[in-house]
Amino acid sequence: MRVLRKNRSFILIPAAPFHFDGTFHKPSHFPAGMDDWQPGVYWQTIRIRSKLIGLRIEDCGRRRSPKLKVTPKLKVTTFCNRRLDDSEIGRLRDELRWRFDLDADLRDFNRRAARDHRFGPVFRKWLGMRASNAYDLYGLLIVGVVLQNATVRRTVQMMKSLLEAFGTRLRFDGKELFAIWLPADLERVSERQLRAMRIGYRAKSIKRLSTDFADGKIDEHALRSMGKQDARDELMKLYGVGPETARIVMADAFHDYGAFDHIAPWQQKIYSRLFYNRAMVPAKRIRDDIRAQYGEYAMLAVGYIWEDIFWNRTTERIPWLEKEIRL
DNA sequence: CATCAGGGCCCTG
C-alpha cells in the first residue's frame, strides 16, 4: 500500500450548466473500488505517464440561492509523492475535461428536454449532468468484461479480486482506493492464474485485451477523435467486446449522446416499466420510440432517466426495480 | 441434492 501526500491543486471550470453530483456519481454503477463520492466531493485514482495520483475533486460552484447564477467551478487536489510538473498537470486537466465531459455543449439538448412533457422534471432536476467515466479505456473495458453475464455481487467480487491481485492500493486524503494495473502487468500472468480468481471464461478476454493494449494495438486518443461509428467498429473488433460493452464505452467514455442501440434484456424490463408501465415491450419498439423522441440525444436522455430512478432507489423503495436489479 | 438462468460474447453451422 502506498500513502500519498498532498501535492499541487488547480481549478477547472466546466461549461455551464453543470451538475456536480450527477456527473461524478452514478448510482446505477457498481462500486469498483477505484473511486468514492459524497455530495459535493469526489475521489479517484488516476495514472498520468508513470505516476499514480490520488485526486480529490470538490464542487466550488454551488449556488447559495436558486436565484443566484454561479459559474460552475471545481477544485482539484492531487496526492502524489513525486513532483508533478506543468505538463503533467496539463495532461491531468485534459483527461478530466475529457472523462467527465466538462466542455459539453448541452444547450440544444437542454432546450429539447425543457419541452419534454413526461420527463421534463427529471431533466430539470439533473440539468448539467454528463455521461461520464472515471477510468481510462483499458480500465473501462475491464469493468465491461466483469459486468458480462454476472450479477452485481459477482461483478464486485471479480473486480475486487483482480484489483487485490494486480492493482495498487493508494491511501490519500483519508481514503483507500485502488489504482488499476497496467496492461503489461498481466503479461506475466497466465490465463490459468486469472481463472483461479473466479472470473471464469472472462479470463481469456482480459488476457487478450491486456496484450492488445500492451502491444499498442489500441490508441485511445485516436479512437476519441474518430467518428463515432468508426470508433464503435474498432471497439467491436476487440476480443470480448460486443454490442453492450461497446455501447457502454461509446456512451460513458466517448460521450456519444445518440448511442442508444443495444438494449440488454434486464434493461429492456426496466425501460418497459419506466416508459410504458408494462412488464415487457419489444426492444425494437423501445429503441424506435426513444429515438423518435430524443433523436441524436437518445442515449443521453435515457441516461438521465436511468440514473434518476437509481438515485431515487437509494432513498425510496421501488419494488419492481429491486426485482430486476438482482444484487 | 440437481438444475437452470443470468447486467454477453464467441464460434459454429
Added chain:
DNA sequence: CAGGGCCCTGAT
C-alpha cells in the same frame, strides 16, 4: 443469423 457453450452464483 440462430443457437450452443462458457465460469460461477444464487434461485428454485
